[in-house]
Amino acid sequence: MSGKRVVTLTINGDQTEVLCEPRQTLLEVLRNNLDFTGTKEGCSNGNCGACTVLMDGRPVVSCLVLAVEAEGAELRTIEGVACGSHLDEVQSAFLEGAALQCGICTPGFIVQTEALLAENPNPSEDDIRFYLAGNLCRCTGYDKIVRAVQAAAEKRQVARSV
């Protein structure tokens, strides 16, 4: 179809080309064109955080980014957080701390937490609650999510100091 554009971007370390319409959101292209369905759709207007991905290291709600805006970008999605079958500290902390229930919000929370810890490796409880306030959990595991983020930060700090 005329008007389609080829967007070249790197997703979880792999360079990818995708043919998409200029009106398509990054979320739609990730989920429907590229089958990266780990990134979830909750509201489509930036209010639930379920679709959070890292774009050049910054967390963005991919429902509010056009796919064409991701030209040349480095993306990290939930599928790129673990190293092979080894969960990273954040994922392990969410699993061990029961910070996930139905799990539909979990990818967004984990990716947002990765951004938080990259920016602030030793966040206070208030920092965590503020930084993750854009992510919605209906089930709701908020209390355990805070504890999981604290545990992940601590684990990562210890790993770095060894």
Place this chain on the structure above:
Amino acid sequence: MAEYTWPSREATAVIGKEVDRLDGMAKATGAAKYTYDVNLKNQLIAVALGCPHAHCKITKLDVSAAEKTPGVVAVHIFEHAAVGREVEWEGELLAVVAAESEAAAKAGVAAIKLEYDELPVFVDDEDLAAAEKAGRTGKGGGKTELEREPGDDDDEDEFVEKEIARLLKESKYVVEGYYGIDAITHCCLEPHGSTVEWKDGKLLAYLSTQNVSGTDEGFANDLGITSSDVEVKCDYIGGGFGSKFAPDYWGVAAAKISKETGRPIKFLLSRDQELKIAGNRPSGYINVKIGADENGVLTVWDSVHWGTAGYKGGGVSQTVMPYVIRPKNYRRIATTVATNTAQSRAWRAPNHPQACAMSQTAIDDMAAKMGANSYDVFAANLRAGNVDSQHPDAANVYLAEMERCAELIDWKANWHPHGKGKAKGSIVDGLGMALHTWGGTANNSDCRLKVSPDGSVEAFCGSQDLGTGTRTVIAQVLAETFGLGIDQVRVNIGSSKYPASGASGGSTTVGGVCESHRRAGLDALDKLFELAAKELGVDAASLEAVGGKIRVKGSDKSIAWKKACTLLGMKPLEINASYKRGDVSTLSSSGVCGVQMAHVEVDKETGVIKVKKFVAVQDQGLVINPKTCKSQIYGAMIMGIAAALYERRITDPKSGAFVNAELADYKLARLGDIGELVVDLYEPESERQRGVIGNGEPPAISPKAAIANAVANALGVRVPVVPLTPKRVLDALAKA
């Protein structure tokens, strides 16, 4: 036949231990495929047109332009949207467009020409007088219980009036109050819907459902096929909360369009449709007058409550009033209100949260009137036998749980009489509490268990895991039964082709799957013990399965699990087990209590409320996995905070429009809103002996009343209707 029991607390290796969710890895990596993640080859995307008005008569629905829209493959008009039909709530689906892409489907929907005549709208469920004037009320039933009976000469109605008046007159204290709780929606993060395809005349439906084993029949009935021609699959579900028990007419439409087009269809509701039509909880408002003696023990309760469950009327059942604290003398009357809103669906503990919020606020106001400690008034009523609960030893359990809860929130140190705390600037603090009850009877559950000669154990069950930990609990039960580790057991759920298991509603799943899998496990173990006994030259009754071995109790004589399984020969051992709801069993029972206490701060200048600390003490019989069990309680408490402070459906009184039907405006609690939460599992041996009882509903009941009571304690003024928005707080203060 095996005796179906649980091992003692001391003898368990896996049950009662904190085990990580088996599906946690899939969820934490994004590998878990929810219904809306299923993309089938050559699928079409369906998008629906919702009714833009809350009450109208369709005069024209022309889809010809939609059919010609590029990319559109099929358009389906719902029967209820035919010309001349009345639609009674906003958002009701009228037509659905299936297209090559979501964009094309949306363009098709935009091209539909809809014309309608607007009809009168009524949505003001709180205003009983307006509802009566509009002819929107109906009888919701009622009941009167009085200790004295009318004499032969007395007219019954006249006697009731006189007796209630006498009881109120003779009461030391009388409180007259108005309380309420607005309608809320389920607001599942994964909307309702399905992805469906036909293969060889059979339907495969990936459905977001709480009822894997029951929805095949729902599809079959509407499609004129048999349930054996349908497979419903749901590995993961992004929220249900009582709203996802059926295929729904949009699921059936997906199947019909798929059949017509010969292509798979993906059809999920849009966010606003999810809020408008896919589930809401009835509202409830009450006028009540209560009397009590010098200790605050209720002597009489007299109430009229009303509310709406949608266009058919309905509301909160009169059967649950007054809630938990129930005097010997009471009269309760319910009135239904029909509004132009979608009909309600079951919402965690149907009727109970509203009943609790409409009843126990009045109890707390009685304490306020007396200048008494609310804790003492609740306790005095329990001791006096003013209790209606499904727990067989309710008064004692409530009192024990209250004591524990009070310790955890430091009630004694933090308590002050209503409105008499020390203010810090404009900030005042307060304590509140509430009690709840629920059944949680185990649901029907069948399972098939396969123990293979190589020692592997695999179970199949048509249940579902809502994030509650069903998979994990099943694995724990089997691992415990066979003396194995969790990782040595494989659990398969989420398909209607597996042995049928009940819907996950009413806190019935954990009991059901524990019943079926423990029975299957013990039956299998019996067979293995027979084989192992011959091999070891001992009596089968002397054997036990522990630590990866089948061994003689109290001795070192044993055979490794894997070796014991080789005694099965070439064929695996297959056991089918079945539990029918209501069968008497020592493995499960029903009836729980539960106490919650909240400590809040309220800013009298802004009306903003913050939950400082919130404590739940909950019994649920024997706890299989404390980690997932506590998760349920934490989740319920936070949902409760949202419903107490933020969450409600707001409708425009003139047009009936649901004006906040999206996540920017439908306010839910966020990470910064919840304060400190404490969960305590009440599991003395007396509770453990009762077997497994579900706990999905009970902790979701008390939060609204507990928080509202804490706010009343802080302010010395009742904010009558939840959610307690800043405006409502300021209005109540201004009125005081």
